[in-house]
Amino acid sequence: MWIASVANIDWPSRTGLTPAAQQAEYRGWLDLAQQRRMNAVVVQIRPAADAFWPSTYEPWSQWLTGTQGGNPGYDPLAFMVAEAHARNLEFHAWFNPYRVANHTDLSKLAASHPARTNPGWTVSYGGQLYYNPGIPAVRAFVQDAMMDAVARYDIDAVHWDDYFYPYPVSGVAFPDQAAYAQYGSGFSSIADWRRHNVNLLVQEMGAKIRAAKPWVKLGISPFGIWRNAGTDPLGSRTTGLQSYDAIYADTRRWVRQGWVDYIAPQVYWQIGHPAADYAELVRWWSETVTGTDVHLLIGQATYRAGASGQDAAWQDPAELTDHLTLNRSHPQVVGDLHFSAKDVRADRIGAVSRVATDHYRRPALAPAGTGGAAPAAPSLTSAVRGTGGVTLTWQRGSTGSTAGYAVYRLPGDGTVDPCALADARHLLGTVRASGGSGTFTDATAAAGATYRYLVTALDRRHHESPASNVRLVTGGGATFSVVVDNATAGGFTAAGTWGTSSYLPARYGANYRFALPQAVSDPAWFSATLPAAGAYRVEVWYPADPGYNSAAPHLVATANGTVTATVDQRVGGGQWRVLGTYDLAAGTRQVVGVSRWTSTPGYVVADAVRITRV
Template identity: 60%
Template structure:
């Protein structure tokens, strides 16, 4: 996702042409009206129905989906997004990150994907690798705090999922090992590294390297409350001219059984993905594993099963990443193809790639999110289509016709904030007018918490104050809550099918007593509230009884 790789994508293409909270304010201040969950309604019509009243519910509004993953990448390598430069004080680093989270909240995102191992280094005290130079400017220098603990904790405080982004094989953005920290594993094992394209890489063909990379990643998984492990598109490096990646000796040593060197390379990457998937689930079954590859597996001219594209890079052939196989084998929990091109772009048309990936995930336990090229919007060096402020909002409108698309991730945070041509503001107004719950991943287990008990809802000087109890046993207690708000003194039993009445989600506090203040409530209006509980995999409980807050 670096600028050099982004330019490579463009040039090569052109060259070929918690528990949910629901509150209902109506009825008497002390009265509680039962609210039926969507799971209790009969499917009497396309939109379902209320089995207690016989009411037929309309189809959920596609403009306000109840579940949709919405996130932005926060890149740390070469200080793309955070920290903005090397050597900032601890206070400055923390303040910058909090501003990024504020931005995510303001745009109704529900996740962040944060790069914590950009170049075989660490944003946490790792026993495997040195502190990252992108924090202090000096490889191996302690930044004076535990960034990863801070990053995760602050994201969760806002009920944002935290996806920990690791680059598996890139060691350095320059080619001199002497620049690395003295105790860097690449200096201790010079036979592990390969210089290529002015950078250093671990050799994916060495089994000890693969195990080491997995161990380094698993240390973060085991010791921090991350919600997912995330890779981007770097496996074997992108081709650089006619330069060859020098792994012939490794192939001769470990490639028995693979007459084709390309097959051996793909097997090396397959083993990393498969083994890491198993090890993540063994350590923490609820932690997701997702990968965001370059969006073209193979062109149709190369393989009749490929996409109708003419891209200059194909992950199968050039990066030795069989991204389609990872989906078909269900080694990963989600895939985020970087569909970084506009609708109608002939070499790689957004409107052709999204349907291709939708068909690939269909019927499989792998969720599809789309990587969106926010960095291209309003940039003069890009295709003229990106000068249209509505280009990206059209992408999400197109996605509605492909129900396999469960969300989007935006590259990158600084471009989300820049909002050139008001492109993100337009997208948010068109598609993120309401918050959304993170999609469930049923294949990872989990179960909905018990129904919370909404004790009270009342207007105060601060806003409408809600109080509820979570009386579940400790292992069933909600991780977060969803709050629903209805106008008037009556709730709609069909109002839980989309996000039209979803007010917000909040992280669970300690203990059984929970609360929230709706500061957006008009003190002169009557509302009915209801609350649901969500486990860490976002299974939703039945709604609480409705409670009314009156002026």
């Protein structure tokens, strides 16, 4: 997800916070990314020709302290990269190349600002101040300013959005005619010259990054339409603004020439939009990257979902998740970016929860890039069951450059099918590499269950090694029983329509979930890993209240189909209540659901379940 700093959109929430408060807020955003099982954050660190690090080229950003040039008292970029990597999240450093200020008064900039010492580099347009992209010295300077962060910090990618030349203001020409007269020799039109200027920025910056740190990616998130087919037969079947013509971004060329490592077009329209259909644009971008090494991610308009004033399509909780479902028909799409963090957290109309339930239920590895090679397989030295779960330890492989590890768990014993590691249901998580060894605790391992564990190594470009040796952890003959609470990581899913409460003391754990009854398919699900097929006793825990539902439907996904049992949640709470004994299949899946589909009044509650083999 994008974490925007300009105008304090996402982080920091306001200027002037103490370093401790800023850091706490940022950790909260990373916690959200982990909760939603994202594997990267895109953080804006140069929003307006300023810096979120002690730059040798530009002043401290005003969005930190409220005063441009004001020292925040720590190094935000060093802190942000370290915190992201501690969670094994990629850190994509988001720069805006040419924006100087959201006003036109040079005197309001810090006295040392390069735009004040070089006023001829700037132009005013549309009420804002920009560096002139057509001046070669400007292009060299902004590259140097960005490369300062690349060289000094362990970032994973340089990221740009759609702002190069500004979007046109009706009836007002961008004032770069003098620069065109001085530098535009050989170009028949100012438009071609402007596109050339942006092309050079992309091409040169990509080359500089690869020369300095070949593993650092260059990614761009441009406006979603390159050109319309009515203008250019190579364009998309759309009728919207054309970034090639309006803002001089020849995005198709950047991809076809391989100047970027990933492209993340902002496809900010709904499926079926009359001028810019999401489905058509995903098709066009998929065809554009075909035959290249450029990864395609889709920029998602998460900010539109459930927001007032948006089209009716965005009031449908299914719109956003339908985007990702559609993406599956285009294997070129390897991921999505959500704008922005505050909208992911807001989860209006439960749209983000729907996406997480439908598409982000398991961890995911980032796609492998070009260059580099997979490191040697690690050696899994132990897998020990303890009170907190199963703890794995391993040693780094003898060759290659290992940046991280992927941990896999398969139920039961026997030979491991190599194809099993391609099944995301077996991926437990990833760990950042540190030193010559690693460790991971599987807190979700069920007592009495038998598992096979394996670990693979990953380099900075996400090339994955062969699997380690297998370590078998047996159930030790104990009766299998597992408790899944509504707060169990990876064990509970519910849409945003389900509230959270800790009001009643008879709850199991810190809180419970609740929802009003309604004739909709919107169950809250408890998932578990069952070691073998057989008969299991299923019990539920809830805090009772006279105002709760007298016939709350509970769904049990048995080996022979889903069955429903009703529970009177007005009474009998604060203890385990038996739903029944059922034949259940082995493996990891949704086992018990609490449904809202009932005609009886009162909240239905989902708190915890216990599943015991009998």
